[in-house]
Amino acid sequence: MIEFRSVSYAFDDVSVIEDLSLSIDDGEFVFLAGANGSGKTTLLRHCNGLLTPDSGRVLVDGTPVAEDLIAARSRVGMVFQHPRDQFVAATVGADVAFGPENLGLARDEIDRRVAAALDAVNLTGREDDRIDALSGGEQARVAIAGALAMDPSHLVLDEPFTGLDEPARRSVLSRLESLSADGTGVLLATHDLRDVRALADRVIAVRDGRVAVDGPPARALDELEGLDVRVPNRC
Numbered sequence: 001m002i003e004f005r006s007v008s009y010a011f012d013d014v015s016v017i018e019d020l021s022l023s024i025d026d027g028e029f030v031f032l033a034g035a036n037g038s039g040k041t042t043l044l045r046h047c048n049g050l051l052t053p054d055s056g057r058v059l060v061d062g063t064p065v066a067e068d069l070i071a072a073r074s075r076v077g078m079v080f081q082h083p084r085d086q087f088v089a090a091t092v093g094a095d096v097a098f099g100p101e102n103l104g105l106a107r108d109e110i111d112r113r114v115a116a117a118l119d120a121v122n123l124t125g126r127e128d129d130r131i132d133a134l135s136g137g138e139q140a141r142v143a144i145a146g147a148l149a150m151d152p153s154h155l156v157l158d159e160p161f162t163g164l165d166e167p168a169r170r171s172v173l174s175r176l177e178s179l180s181a182d183g184t185g186v187l188l189a190t191h192d193l194r195d196v197r198a199l200a201d202r203v204i205a206v207r208d209g210r211v212a213v214d215g216p217p218a219r220a221l222d223e224l225e226g227l228d229v230r231v232p233n234r235c
């Protein structure tokens with residue numbers, strides 16, 4: 001479980017998160033909505049200690065993130081909004097294998113994970129491609145594969161569909177759905193709520209640094225309509 005307990009955070013003097021509490025259970029598939037600048041990225045970056053609350057606490061599986069960053073980072077897989085932020089190797093295969101290699105896994109398990117992760121993002125057979133020669137959408141898919149290959153207990157994704165074509169988006173969503181069904185908590189920040197009714201267990205929307213909506217998709221979408229939270233791709 002990922003828990004936010006009365007978390008507040010400000011950039012300099014500008015408050016972005018204010019006394020925010022929420023929890024994401026194991027196996028829950030949660031869509032995180034909110035207008036541009038509402039604090040979604042800021043919230044997500046607290047899940048593995050990239051940001052530390054000014055007050056309050058974030059806990060992963062009961063352990064405060066600030067007290068055990070290594071534990072938090074091994075449990076929480078993170079896909080960043082800008083994929084270039086997370087590459088560590090020159091080629092697709094080496095980058096996706098990097099995390100599992102650091103876990104000390106056997107070579108055949110690493111190979112199995114890399115193949116499954118690349119399959120999930122429609123990049124099978126692209127192991128030897130140079131990352132800097134890929135398109136933006138392909139780079140986004142490599143970043144997602146890197147997180148999937150870590151087999152984390154929780155997966156946090158920040159706008160992962162930017163630049164993805166429809167087959168890749170569908171493939172990633174399907175993989176996220178099956179991971180969640182197998183017990184992985186998935187927290188997905190996105191403006192694209194097309195599939196929210198079919199996939200999400202919950203929708204959380206932030207506004208003015210607080211949770212403005214939190215509930216099952218049908219109810220949450222109705223509540224979002226009544227708020228000043230833009231939902232561009234609602235259907």
Ligand SMILES: Nc1ncnc2c1ncn2[C@@H]1O[C@H](COP(=O)(O)OP(=O)(O)OP(=O)(O)O)[C@@H](O)[C@H]1O
Pocket residue numbers: 011012016034035036037038039040041042043
């Ligand atoms: N490094 C930073 N320094 C100062 N202010 C920042 C920084 N990062 C974000 N902010 C501000 O914090 C607020 C929340 O930004 P954040 O990126 O969390 O929003 P978001 O909901 O993810 O937005 P988007 O939907 O556009 O990605 C914004 O007003 C932003 O300008």
